[in-house]
Amino acid sequence: MSTTSSSTPFVLVAFLRIVSGAVSLLSTVFTYGWIVIEDGLLTLLNLILPRLKPGYVVPEDAPGRSGLWPEYVAPQQSDSRSPCPGLNALANHGIIAHSGRGISFVEAEKAIRHTYNFAPTFSKLLPLYASQMLCRDYKTGTFDLADVAAHNGIEHDASLTRDDAAHTINQSSSQHALALELLTGGTGTCGDLTPADFSRFTSERRAHSRRANAQYTMSTIHRLFASANSAIMMTTFEGRVKDLNPWLIDERIPEGWEPRVRDRMGLTLTKLNLTATRIELGVEEEVRDQLKWFRGSKPIVQRK
Numbered sequence: 001m002s003t004t005s006s007s008t009p010f011v012l013v014a015f016l017r018i019v020s021g022a023v024s025l026l027s028t029v030f031t032y033g034w035i036v037i038e039d040g041l042l043t044l045l046n047l048i049l050p051r052l053k054p055g056y057v058v059p060e061d062a063p064g065r066s067g068l069w070p071e072y073v074a075p076q077q078s079d080s081r082s083p084c085p086g087l088n089a090l091a092n093h094g095i096i097a098h099s100g101r102g103i104s105f106v107e108a109e110k111a112i113r114h115t116y117n118f119a120p121t122f123s124k125l126l127p128l129y130a131s132q133m134l135c136r137d138y139k140t141g142t143f144d145l146a147d148v149a150a151h152n153g154i155e156h157d158a159s160l161t162r163d164d165a166a167h168t169i170n171q172s173s174s175q176h177a178l179a180l181e182l183l184t185g186g187t188g189t190c191g192d193l194t195p196a197d198f199s200r201f202t203s204e205r206r207a208h209s210r211r212a213n214a215q216y217t218m219s220t221i222h223r224l225f226a227s228a229n230s231a232i233m234m235t236t237f238e239g240r241v242k243d244l245n246p247w248l249i250d251e252r253i254p255e256g257w258e259p260r261v262r263d264r265m266g267l268t269l270t271k272l273n274l275t276a277t278r279i280e281l282g283v284e285e286e287v288r289d290q291l292k293w294f295r296g297s298k299p300i301v302q303r304k
């Protein structure tokens with residue numbers, strides 16, 4: 001009988017691996033399957049229940065009630081920060097540890113739910129995915145914000161406010177020039193951003209990365225993450241540049257702000273995905289070769 005290097009019989013190791021693989025697969029299918037079912041139910045409840053009144057979106061016992069956010073303190077060099085404006089803003093206001101270190105996944109879920117009025121399903125999905133990506137236990141594990149920058153885990157190329165990891169290793173703060181390009185490109189009322197603006201800017205970012213980054217990658221899951229992130233800005237912030245400006249540039253929650261989604265059960269994945277799909281399907285760069293055929297030699301990506 002063949003053995004492994006530690007002289008454990010190969011058959012035993014292989015058997016245990018197959019069993020543990022099957023258990024892990026079943027548990028993943030069950031966990032995510034349940035989240036999808038629960039999310040559908042919460043979406044239905046949102047359709048029936050009255051929306052929260054302005055000023056009452058953040059729960060009474062949570063920081064930020066009636067737009068009164070804890071003080072913003074810019075990060076120090078020793079603080080850990082991520083490529084995510086949503087998490088960095090929580091740390092900059094001390095809603096999670098200002099150091100950005102040793103944050104439990106469970107605590108992140110609660111902070112996200114209360115601060116941004118995400119549905120329990122959506123609030124759980126983000127830290128749950130991060131815990132699995134980092135091979136840590138969801139219930140007992142912790143993370144530093146910088147940990148989620150692992151390239152091609154959740155972090156991906158052609159982001160809206162960060163240069164690609166191949167060019168800028170430090171993903172912990174927004175690149176103001178990029179963020180400003182997005183913030184000044186809105187074609188909605190008062191220059192606010194629309195789903196079409198997010199599609200166009202995403203298209204430009206992907207085209208730029210394809211040209212400028214020899215290591216450019218963009219998998220389906222990262223396309224979905226990217227469009228979901230844009231959809232958060234279109235729903236939770238309603239695309240309003242006045243609020244997105246401090247949030248994307250300084251990673252600060254605007255004074256007096258509260259989430260624009262006032263659904264009683266919070267922003268569900270189902271609702272978010274409707275906007276994310278609209279944004280992703282409008283990304284011209286993904287069909288540039290086919291479009292060339294329709295448009296002759298005209299450039300595909302054009303800014304207004």
Ligand code: HEM
Nearest residue numbers: 083084086116126127130148154155156159160161162229
């Ligand atoms: C534990 C929860 C979360 C994790 C692990 C996480 C992780 C990440 C990561 C790794 C990125 C970088 C993606 C890229 O390369 O573009 C990112 C981007 C982003 N996140 Fe989060 N995030 C979380 C929660 C949130 C929340 C609560 C919000 C908003 C309320 C948010 C909004 C965004 C946005 C808008 C971006 C896009 C930034 C850009 O394109 O430059 N995230 N997030």
